Amino acid sequence: MAAVDDLQFEGAEMDTNNSCGAERVDSHPMREFGDAATSAANPGTTTIHIEGPSESPTHQPGLPRGSGGEEDDELLGNDDSDKTELLAGQKKSSPFWTFEYYQTFFDVDTYQVFDRIKGSLLPIPGKNFVRLYIRSNPDLYGPFWICATLVFAIAISGNLSNFLIHLGEKTYHYVPEFRKVSIAATIIYAYAWLVPLALWGFLMWRNSKVMNIVSYSFLEIVCVYGYSLFIYIPTAVLWIIPQKAVRWILVMIALGISGSVLAMTFWPAVREDNRRIALATIGMIVLLHTLLSVGCLAYFFDAPEMDHLPTTTVAPNQTVGTAK
Template sequence: MVPLSGEEARGGQVATEADTVSLREAPRGVMDSGGPPAGGQSQGFRGFGGMLTSGPSSLEERVAGVEGWAGSWLSYAQQLFDVSSDEVLKRLKLALVPFQGQEDAANDFRTRPDFYGPFWVATTSVLFLAATGNFARLLEMEDEQSFKSDFSLVSVAASMIYGLLVAVPLCARLGLYCSGQSVDCINFKQVICVYGYSLTPLIPMSVICLVPMAVLRWIAVLCCLVTSLAFIYGTLSADLAVEAPSLKWKVLGLFCGAHVINVMVYRIYFFHSIN
């Protein structure tokens, strides 16, 4: 009698070659043909790679997939923040040295205004103004142990920078409305973008004001003011002369007043207890 194997002794069946699974050839996902499932069964396995590539492949497609006002808002916000680091750096350099390439810069700000740079310039300016104001007081105190940071400078700087960043374009828009002109005759995205980048000279100015010399601080403040206004004039004056000629100097004067408030509040209020 031929001895039975273990499987046959337990009443099982002997595994044939068709029932075995080769470890050399791993099972692969089968792409579904897209037709209706036969016999009411579920669709075939698509494979992990197919699942990854089945969704939207780009930000534009994902934004387009959102419906209603949320999709419109995301699409609009994407345009305002669609700017590369190199472009932001180029605009920051132009704001610091506004006497070269003004015509090309004006065209660039007109066609592709962004809010990414102005937001970070304003935020950095708030931090630098508050920090340097406190640090300058520390440097000039004889008893450093009794020094206490004035955290109210943060709220003053934030109210001043962000408040004017919003109030200046709104006042310009209100001036257009009161004059009877169309509020759409001025590109306000360009106005906000240019004004935001014009705050860039505040950052090096605040660093220079750490030097305990009153004359040097006043020179830094005046240079900051001249640089910011030269940048605004070079990038906006030509467009304002075409879009709203009757309000050109009023809008530029509004920008001038806003920057005078920024630098004078910083120089006088932040350093009122020292030189």
């Protein structure tokens, strides 16, 4: 019996020396088969598995996430916002006096502009316009050309409307009113830049007092206001129709669409604030938008043309005859 044990011990030493001296590559199935065979042959032995650095567990249980957080992220736009800001911070920014600095504000393709215009025409309740369309790449290309197109649409449509209203009058002589272009440009661009600037300053001031969830940059607010004005371009063209009832119906439709885009976009930014302040902020945004649309309609289309009213002239030497 002792001789048999000595032979087994020597055989084990020889196998150990051979395995250390030669390189071998064995796969996981073969190693598991060998371990199983060894365990079956020697029930009393203990097998120790040492995993390499490339071996990792195939399953890791994930942390549960509540449905309420997903709904808030979907509405407020917090999902992927940190990643977007991190990627934006990694971009190399050029000095503001260089052309490359302003070129980044116009780095947008046609499909993105059309998509943002479509989003401004079809607002989705419960969806954030900034998160869906603007935050990935805010631009000034769309707002600039939308405002420029709106300026010429209002000025030209106002002149055509005035011409159609007085068409057929013998005492009327059509004179193009080029001053309407400059007046429309002043109104539209002042609204599209000064109102977002005031709103951005107000939101920054309130965020310093109340730790808010949503924050918008000045460029994002300008984008929202610029794209929300697109609905007024076809509306201004239809204002040529010389019917006041039709014009007011059109302005109410345009005001409802564009005003809902602004209200649904900025409500998440103020809803964590005081209730009265939040409602007053949204009310002021809608009120200023209403004043813009109603003011443009009243001034450029419904204003009485005093310069072209017929006047009666009396000759200086004309005498009035009396009836006998």
